[in-house]
Amino acid sequence: MRPVVWVGPVFEPTGYADEVRGMVAALEADRVPVSLRSSTSDARGFRETLSADHLAALTRCVERPVPGPFIQVQHATIDSFAPSHEESVYSVGRSMFETDGLPGHWVAGANALDELWVTGDFNAQTFRDAGVRVPMHVIPGGIDSQLFHPDGAPYAVPGVRGTVFLSVFEWRLRKGWDVLLRAWAEAFSPDDDVTLVIRAYPIGNVDGRRNADILNERIDHFLAEACGRRRSDVARIVLIGERVPARDLPALYRMADGFVLPTRGEGWGRPFMESMACGVPVIATNWSAHLAFLNADNGYLIDVDGLVPADATEVSVYAGQRWADPSASHLSALFRRVHADRAEARALGARARQDMVTEWPWSRVGAAIGARLKDIGRTVDAMSAPAGRATATEASTAGVIVEGGSGNTRRRHSNASEWLFALQQRGNVPYAWRTDEQGVRPSWSSPAIEAWRHLRRTLPAVAVHVTILDETALVTRPCTPSQGTWVIDTGSVVTDRVPPCLVTSLRDRADIVVVPHDMARAAVLAIGVDPARIVVLPAAVDASQFTPTGAKYGRPATAATRFLVIGGDRPHRALARVVSTYDRAFTASDDVLLHLVLPSRREGDLSAWSARLMSDVSAGRRHPNLPALWVDSSPIAYDEMPSLYRSSDVLLHVGTATGRGRTLREAMACGVPVIATDDDLSRQIVGTDAGWRVPPFADTSAAAGAWHSTLINAMQMATDVSERGKRARAAHARSQTFITVGASRRAMAEALTHWGTLTPRALRADTPSATTSRFALQSPRSLVILAHADWHNGTSPAIARAFAGACSTDDDVTLAICLDPAQGVSAEDATDRLRAAMQLAGGSDAQWPDMLLIEDPLDSDTLHRLRASADIVVAVRDPAAAAAARAAGCAVIDSLLPSAWHAAIAHQYPRELSSRLSA
Structure with missing residues (x-):
């Protein structure tokens, strides 16, 4: 088996870190060595909470070297995955998510992997529906039933009495703390012999010393505002604010008669499994990933009042997702049921314990991972075979x-x-x-x-x-x-x-x-x-990916109208002027947002202006009266583009040119109207009904003013929801006429087949007809050398310099150099370049050989006539021109070396020319 490098959080009290520790330990026990690399800093004091043996085993894995190319497993949220290591031969991701979908910008991260390991069928379905296309394998979580067991002393919690319910979570809405408190307030009164023990901590404050003070204030506030009760009006609530060491977690669960968590969604549900292994009955929401191991036969399931939009206030990636709406009234009934029938609850807990012992040991998880790693090794061996061996x-x-x-x-x-x-x-x-x-x-x-x-x-x-x-x-x-x-x-x-x-x-x-x-x-x-x-060959659209429906990208839309600009800050895009015009069109009171997606600094495509803009936006230095603006410098993968378009209301694609028009086509296929540069291409793509067009930007004052006015008018019109919706529908309708990727590739394949039968210009006789007339040169000498080369890479001046090195003014030879106006070089500029080249060759003006600058526009016929007038053609590193010259009966000089020039001239003009030439 190939070496395995496992990357993820290790020494912190999170579900991901607990899984990392459990899976690595299971592989080690199965004699599969793992090189463990922590992706996060240690949580303060966490190592001390582990048993000595467990800590020593993890430390050995962390310190183990990596022997050569390896299989890489990244174990974290998908958005934190790094590009595969250069020595990685196979990249595996282990992740999970707790809603009915997946954030749009996570999909591309998943598809960049070789395969993804998910916890169960719940994520396998939600990820596939979101657009994840790489192979997915179900690798469930596990539990150490020898560590988490019913026997032993309970954790000492002062103030508990009667039937004790325990809840362990981070204080997030997803965990349903509001449902928990509402149901508790409805279920019991202060006279009931019950206690709710909450072990929780505020978001990001795992090690904070004031956890209890912060959360007690929140509990009191919620009971008063949402339930109309004081703390003293409800049954006892005890809050544990300090961290419970990992080694003491089994005792914490054992002190409870029931574990409760009305979660709105889980990627797995580790606390449920730990409680069940301790023989403690679980009350959990009847939705999401934990149903892989939790059911009506081994736990209490809270009814769900459907799926509702997930709240993205605390976690922005929940935008556009849905999660469960657990029933507070049904949870109240379950609270009372457990309190009233403790014998039933104990029996359910015993059944849950048995399921954990027999069905969910870490050893079974380790065996599944080991088998998958062996399959991966075989895949890598097969796929790594070189493609260079032809059939x-x-x-x-x-x-x-x-x-x-x-x-x-x-x-x-x-x-x-x-x-x-x-x-x-x-x-x-x-x-x-x-x-x-x-x-x-x-x-x-x-x-x-x-x-x-x-x-x-x-x-x-x-x-x-x-x-x-x-x-x-x-x-x-x-x-x-x-x-x-x-x-x-x-x-x-x-x-x-x-x-x-x-x-x-x-x-x-x-x-x-x-x-x-x-x-x-x-x-x-x-x-x-x-x-x-x-x-x-027009730009094609992948109609299966670019659709109006599907995941949206990144942060939620926070404005009624969201403008999108994509691409590097290059002159033809006029980005600085677009931002300036946006700032003139709107103010901070307008419900608009400009989303600029610029390449990251690592791609080296940021101008000083865009770098300064990004810095100002991130530091909050934009004037408070200016409209909202985001600058996103995250690299955008192809798979993310559909979600990026869908997250916007209008695409801004203006400047001096439209390019290929691919961006316009893709946005329109996603049902997004566009504001585009008014040129022939955008008229063809956008028409008059799928967006708005503005003239190409020009630097003259009048033209720039007209451009700004037209763009402001277009952006302001785009804020009209009704008008924008009409144009969005027209955009999608027009996109149905665009060439698809499948049709484009078929046409390309057919074209390649045909082109393979052609004779290249470098080989075929690209010659004038027998009746081609000669080009009328102005007073040429006896021997004419023709040079038609590139003025922009220095070839033409180099040819002139080589000519001056081979001939002098006494030689009866003329070098005719084509100016080729299509190359955009003026006669004055060409003359200056030739004079500079001759000066480098040495000698005085009187010694320079005869040269003639041909200023006529060139086409195929003119080139034929020029060759018919020449004796020698200079074709340096240009086999096509050399072949055409030989076919026209001309000799060829294909080098800048003086010996090549001497030989060619002497062969064409054998009589004595001069002492220098004959030498």
């Missing part, structure tokens, strides 16, 4: 390389992921993924695991090379692949214009250019790309 069919088939995209497989909306999923859907074709941005391994059950296993896979032959452009393409051009049809997916890099440094790659080198919409298609057409080589 017989694949070995004879040229494959596909997908280059680029994010290595963070939680971002499943990236274009790279979509191409990889399309390849998986296509099947029987070898493929590999190349990316420089690394990320965590996805869960073994995730569809993304196959893509991750194909990282850096070696292919015997390449039919198609797909390059995914990201923002680095705005300043550097992608490298031309050496094999296969070259497909460039422009993503959101190309919107209404082509970045200058991409012109030559898209127009002259790529075999296929994929764009996200018609506006981008027009932009690449404008630089001279052949229409036959352009493919429009």
Whole structure:
């Protein structure tokens, strides 16, 4: 079995910590060694409450080293799970929840695991309904019936008398303390021979010295306000405010005739199990996880008056969830029943004790965990087999390389992921993924695991090379692949214009250019790309995930209108101006909220402005008259996006460009209207009825003023609930016409099949026809060298410098350099760059060789004519241009070395040129 590292709370008096201690001890007893790592600080003085033997065993586990790659078990609430350790070969989460659902932002955390261990069928169902898709296994809790048993002295509690009821809990509404006090006040009078003993502590005040004072005040206040009684008007209530040592808990339960907790929901219910093991009958709510071991045959079940919205005042993650509404009147009746029939209660307690001994020992839990760990080991061995070994069919088939995209497989909306999923859907074709941005391994059950296993896979032959452009393409051009049809997916890099440094790659080198919409298609057409080589691939929507119904994200909506802004603080998003306009549109008295979801600082995507805004908001430094604003810097996973949209009323997506339009489509599919930039794409997606449009932001005073006015008007209109609802319905209706992920991937798979049959430009004869006329050069010399290269990566000036190193003004040679206006370089700027390059080459102006700058716009026909006019073509690191030049009958210089230039020129112009050239 592989080593096991167990991470969770250890030395604190919580249910999670108690489970950690019990499960680790059970595994150790079953000879499964565990390296235990505490995820929290010790509670003050808690170690001293453990027995010496128990503490020593836990300490050995904490100090045990980890021998190599391991199975990692994280045992806590899902929102506290950390990314899998780099040496973890399998990631397990152990968690639970107490409502009928799961917070939306917990779902993605669960789905990032390899599997999840839940306490029982209750959480298995609620988690699955909430959207958890990773495998779940039921691993119940257990009880040490040798520690918790009926025999022994009871805990001494001064002031108790008669029938004693015990309740142990943290003072939260979920625990039903209000139901407990109300039922107690109704059940008995001060003359009844009964006592209610409460061991409780305020939230987060486990070690506080004033627990009893704080809670006695709360009890007195509740009895007076909610029940109309003074403390002296009800039966005796005794409060234990100090901590009861863990070793004394069995004695605490033994002092009671009944244990009661009218909880509104439990993830397991550890105190119930401990009471039952001590032979003490339990009164518990008839709902949630504890019903796995508690039933009408071994306890008293409180009727439930249905499910009601959970209160999120104390715990924000309960927002949008439901829990039980236990009946106070039925609890009163059960109190009286136990008091009146102590013999029945003792018999029920004895039955409960027997069930704990036979059905719920820690040894059985340990055996279940051990068996699961062995299965995990077998799974890891099978899944870790390298994907690089091609099948017989694949070995004879040229494959596909997908280059680029994010290595963070939680971002499943990236274009790279979509191409990889399309390849998986296509099947029987070898493929590999190349990316420089690394990320965590996805869960073994995730569809993304196959893509991750194909990282850096070696292919015997390449039919198609797909390059995914990201923002680095705005300043550097992608490298031309050496094999296969070259497909460039422009993503959101190309919107209404082509970045200058991409012109030559898209127009002259790529075999296929994929764009996200018609506006981008027009932009690449404008630089001279052949229409036959352009493919429009719109952003697709996963209709199974992006729906109006389902979990909501994070904190509850605290305003009547909640605006959502997603994304990094980049210039085209105009976030600072959006916030400024929001502050002008509303005041603190307006029932609105702006929720900004920005990347975390770890992603390095925060400007100074957004960092300052986050700091001001967290420190409460915004002016009190300004409207409410949240800044959320938690990383948002793909699985969380639907819940994030659903938590909002309006999406704000304004600035200078719409991008691919994916965010608009996903929000609308969730029934959220949008305020979007008014461009061709948003008109197509949003139309006139699914939201509001504002003009693209411009820096001129008049345009900026109009933009602010239009955005203010749109935001204020969006606060009208009726109008917003009408547009939300229209948004969802329009979303039904969007291309789905399934249809998009099928189209991508078919396209890859077709592209694999094409002859790449680097190999085919991309030549002019026999009647192609020559380009009319201005006074060229006898030998013409043509250079058409990238001005944005320094290639053109480097070619000029190499030319000056090989020739002088005496040589009968002209270097014709294409300016290529589509690259966005002016003639003046180009001349300055060439002059600087020549100066680096040395020599005076009089010694510089003849150069000619061609300022004409370039298209395919013009390039053919230029090659027909040239003797030599310079094609440095550009096999496609070299192949086209040779097909046109031109010699090729493919290096910047002087020897290459001398050889090419001498071969084309053998007569003596000059002493320098002939040398």
